[in-house]
Amino acid sequence: MSSYFPRQSVAWKLEEPPAFRRLTLSIAEMAIVTGVVLRLFRSLWLTHGSTSWLYVGGYYAIFAIALFGMATAHLGNYTIRQWVWRAPLFAAIESVAEAVTSLALIAAHREPAGSERAEMHDWPAIAASLFVWRVLAITLFSLILAGVVQFVRYALLKKEDRESTAIAVSEEQVQHAGEHD
Numbered sequence: 001m002s003s004y005f006p007r008q009s010v011a012w013k014l015e016e017p018p019a020f021r022r023l024t025l026s027i028a029e030m031a032i033v034t035g036v037v038l039r040l041f042r043s044l045w046l047t048h049g050s051t052s053w054l055y056v057g058g059y060y061a062i063f064a065i066a067l068f069g070m071a072t073a074h075l076g077n078y079t080i081r082q083w084v085w086r087a088p089l090f091a092a093i094e095s096v097a098e099a100v101t102s103l104a105l106i107a108a109h110r111e112p113a114g115s116e117r118a119e120m121h122d123w124p125a126i127a128a129s130l131f132v133w134r135v136l137a138i139t140l141f142s143l144i145l146a147g148v149v150q151f152v153r154y155a156l157l158k159k160e161d162r163e164s165t166a167i168a169v170s171e172e173q174v175q176h177a178g179e180h181d
Contacts, residue, residue, distance in 0.1 A: 024073045031090045034070040035097025038063060043105055046112040067094075067134075068141050080146045087142035088135055095134040099127035 016022070023029055045059050071090055075083050103123055105111035111118040111126075118126065 025077055027074060027086060027090055028093055030070060030074045031093035032097040034067065035094040035099075036101045038066060038094075039098045039101035039105070041066070043110055043112060047110070067138070071138050071141065072145065075142060075145070080149060083142050083146055088139050091135040091138035092131065094138070095127075095131040098134070099123075099130050102126050102130070 017025070023033070041063070042059075049055050049059070071087065074090055075086060078086060102111055102118070106118050106120055106123055109117050113119075113122055113126075
């Protein structure tokens with residue numbers, strides 16, 4: 001039988017996660033990268049795009065997949081209980097990063113605002129709008145994602161004929177819900 005705890009700490013081997021995994025563990029880094037990339041993507045897409053419905057729909061689809069995908073990549077590292085504060089914080093940091101990127105694009109006269117370029121006086125409204133919509137969207141998405149995760153976990157436990165475990169998980173959730181009321 002192998003020993004799980006070596007007698008000397010020199011024998012321990014520290015394995016670092018791959019680069020993207022390390023990035024997903026950091027709420028600040030993940031949210032900042034997301035905010036900067038999405039704002040630059042928006043600027044490029046709207047500056048060099050067309051007005052067809054397919055083009056606009058493609059923009060929103062890619063944008064949503066990237067935003068919610070990055071949020072999911074971060075949240076997936078933690079328990080659902082931690083999502084309560086992580087999702088809104090991720091959204092807040094992401095919106096601040098996007099607003100700062102927008103400010104830099106406005107200073108460089110590259111931030112689109114309709115058919116014209118945004119000016120400095122437009123920035124407070126842009127930043128406020130970003131904050132409200134990102135926090136609302138990511139929080140709502142994380143609630144839906146948490147529901148799906150719980151449903152899938154419960155269904156998998158039932159499928160494995162672990163009925164007693166599924167019932168215990170269900171009772172634990174009811175108990176925790178009662179504690180918070």
